[in-house]
Amino acid sequence: MSPKITTELLKQLRQVMKSPKYVQEPVQAYIVPSGDAHQSEYIAPCDCRRAFISGFDGSAGTAIVTEQQAAMWTDGRYFLQAAHQMDNNWTLMKMGLKDTPTQEDWLVSVLPEGSKVGVDPFIIPADQWKRMSKALRSAGHDLVPVKENLIDTIWTDCPQRPCKPLITLDPSYTGVSWRDKIVALRSKMAERKVLWFVVTALDEVAWLFNLRGSDVEYNPVFFAYAVIGMNTIRLFIDGDRMMDPAVREHLQLDSTLEPEFKIQVMPYGSILSELQAVGAGLSPKEKVWLSDKASYALTEAIPKAYRYLTPYTPICIAKAVKNASETEGMRRAHIKDAVALCELFNWLEKEVVPKGTVTEIIAADKAEEFRSQQKDFVELSFATISSTGPNGAIIHYKPVPETNRTLSVNEIYLLDSGAQYKDGTTDVTRTMHFGIPSAYEKECFTYVLKGHIAVSAAIFPNGTKGHLLDSFARSALWDCGLDYLHGTGHGVGSFLNVHEGPCGISYKTFADEPLEAGMIVSDEPGYYEDGSFGVRIENVVLVIPAETKYNFKNRGSLTFEPLTLVPIQTKMIDVNLLTQKECNWVNDYHQKCREVIGAELERQGRHEALRWLIQETEPLIRVQ
């Protein structure tokens, strides 16, 4: 990896930072955040502005360019990568280290008195703007919105914003029609006494209208905003996708509808002026509901007194609780996904053991091939982590030719992968050995398995927040002085983003709404030995009501049901470290894999994979 040469680009950027064509007054610094206008986790190529200006293309990082300097803030996952990808015009700011200044402190230390700091108001979330603006103002500087994105002005070969065809989902997939979702949303709006709701997150727009797209890789979303009034629906979307008869039919664009369900389609770029018009027309006590993570530009369109901001929108919360159709879809998707993985693992055992010709990339491609054979397969749900030996210890590893390693009978193999099917989203990690694992490798694997089971089998009161379960996943590792430095689980969308809020299982306590039946999260503890191996065992699990002997304060209890049904390699388990209860859990889980996945393998005529499944799900026997 050689660094990107940015001398000329930075020179150009510094010119436009002073050009009256783009800025009212020259700005002495310009901030280039990571995100897009929707605060998406995954972004389209046209939104990779920070990567364009710096060369650093990790998923998290903020660039700030002043007249003399250029600095990049990123976290521990990316210190090495950023150092490799950036030339020496750039200073790397290692977040989380004691001596690293915050962006605000650094700006205050380098800016000349009374400076202006520019940022694209569409890209910066309102809460970040507020913090940054306050810090700068108290030091005599000003944060100013620069309407035209300055990177775009110098990015001559910037790719076009994607505008791909839409997929319509009927209620057999979504369980609820978009009309009923609008009705439910309006009733939430009435509860909070707001007149308008602005939908800014891409997966929330997609969910609300029962539409999917492919504008962003791995995420079946499309670029759009929506503004829902008590009697109006405005959808801001570009391209000729609204010409598609199936979409017109789905949204009933050509039907005579009650006016409150009539969708007005407007250009994507007109959201700001439309919202400003809404803002200008408000009477006292009329409120507009926005996420507090919406962009500064959209938030500012509504005068402060009329804003109603919440960390989670009612759509985010409704979307997290899957209904029966969505749950059934997720079950089907996980059965198909398990079929593909049984094929893969069976194939790997046949190829790796005698031939040794399978690399991490070949294995990842093969996994995709098997998945794509399944009904309603759309795409992968994230970049496959196919890693063997020391690569397995790199938590966010993705094989590239420079790092690509060959699978062998001497190393642990870790595969974290998933797919989008029209009926659901999957995300599963299995760790396996194709030869004879060492006692230490088995020991670590077994602690991780104990943690996985502790969460999966946990019973807890209705309304418990996920962070209260995180330590269950670590307890067995902690007992031996081990741990892992990531959360235990994240919310999973229903044919939507593989990472979604507002629930999860993590030692971090922010962004954590109470768990309730119907929510779907991952359960993925791990252990990573730098330079040696990685272990992770991940299932996607559904929150379900639990039957308990008693029922304190009539609160009811919850537990998890695994949706992922892929064998956990018993060869890696040190059975003597399991309790009888844990041993029974593994055997019951494998019995279910045999029954459910076995039947589907049979149906699909995949007899070799079925033989593999039967052999991998032999019950464990614990010697007392």
Next chain:
Amino acid sequence: MSPKITTELLKQLRQVMKSPKYVQEPVQAYIVPSGDAHQSEYIAPCDCRRAFISGFDGSAGTAIVTEQQAAMWTDGRYFLQAAHQMDNNWTLMKMGLKDTPTQEDWLVSVLPEGSKVGVDPFIIPADQWKRMSKALRSAGHDLVPVKENLIDTIWTDCPQRPCKPLITLDPSYTGVSWRDKIVALRSKMAERKVLWFVVTALDEVAWLFNLRGSDVEYNPVFFAYAVIGMNTIRLFIDGDRMMDPAVREHLQLDSTLEPEFKIQVMPYGSILSELQAVGAGLSPKEKVWLSDKASYALTEAIPKAYRYLTPYTPICIAKAVKNASETEGMRRAHIKDAVALCELFNWLEKEVVPKGTVTEIIAADKAEEFRSQQKDFVELSFATISSTGPNGAIIHYKPVPETNRTLSVNEIYLLDSGAQYKDGTTDVTRTMHFGIPSAYEKECFTYVLKGHIAVSAAIFPNGTKGHLLDSFARSALWDCGLDYLHGTGHGVGSFLNVHEGPCGISYKTFADEPLEAGMIVSDEPGYYEDGSFGVRIENVVLVIPAETKYNFKNRGSLTFEPLTLVPIQTKMIDVNLLTQKECNWVNDYHQKCREVIGAELERQGRHEALRWLIQETEPLIRVQ
């Protein structure tokens, strides 16, 4: 309990709210918070202003009096009590219920346009002032500081502020001299680049100077403030206590000292003017460090640009980590406390079983009597919770003649009590049955015990926050659909407040600094069946380093060592519900009780109690 008649008092208060003698402009509402000027949990009688004006004397509640109305906000623990104690001049605002307005919302709804709301700036913490002031301002009202406390102006028989003699503690108790504590504090100040530190919490003043007092019941503290500069020490304290030769000697008031250790003693009431003088003399970049919970009056004395506010002061954090002398003192105190409890429980068994003449109050008094026989006993550390049968289900119960129940062989007895000894503070809960417990009672007790052990025996990485351990205490209860509605543990002072920050074990995640070796917390899960019985098992435990097989990232591990050594009634345990590991924990714990407490009982010639101890610590045997 008949309500306090407050008609006349409220009339008087409303008069002074308009009197130019006390307010610059009339105030249309006056807020009476719970606390004192030091944000103490326990307050002196002269500070019980809210109880005086309303009759309601629970530990938490805020009164607001307007020209027409009077309202009291309190939480679920006190709904009944407040309703009984207040007459119908008052409206009870039940906090936590959906329809209860916040104080700000209520004020906005009842106040005439452009009102002034008064509050004593010495009583309201700065962070609360800020929130309330902002809310009122945005509705066109003003929060104004009223210098003279308006309750005090009408409280004709207000008790005097206590001003009791001080106790000096030499380094054999404290481990560190006050001079060395000042040196350490100044080095923390230098690190943060602050020139002044203001000590406002009473236990922080006491800790810093190695002094104790008895101005507040149960808390060995005295009314004082301190202001520490890089070269000056000012102690604000009233009365002739500084005339005591022992105190003068301890503080070296009459010695020729280096000037930076010379303590200037000043009147308690002069803190504000002195701090204002400090504030006025600051140059740019000179900062003053205060807790963000310090009063609005003191915080305002320092111009905003010069304030350095933190949720925890360096004293709070240093105080939480006990040194070897303090730890040894705590061990000694807990041995003496256990001796007293063995005597008590032995006596109870002899009195309750055949005679049935012991009431909750008699038992509490007897516990105090046995404690007071021990060396260096000072006072109780909180009001004894002595509760039998249904009273045990009231978590903050304190027996009074109206509720006083007789202990019997048919009911569970719960005793939560503790004491202040000159060498340490104790807090212990035991739950016992003097007859034959039901299977259900034993089952519940055993789940609570499993939770207690899960926390006590937990191994976790250095730097783990206590809230990550809370679920361990609940897991066995959750499995059966049970739970308890309080935290699992609190920090415990060393001959100081029985509740202290900044660490604890709770599902609530605020106020929670990482655990480190030397910290002392309680471990007290419970189960409460309304109208029937309560179970709680509480030990005070010391955080100690744990030996583990591996050591991930060289972080080191921690665990707990019980300081409390009082038998846990084995009659209440359903052994079949314990794992072998849990069974071993109980037997090891009882073995230690036998050895340590047995030796002390022997030494004190308490042979009957020793026999009781031996019998109560017989090993459990688990049938496989």
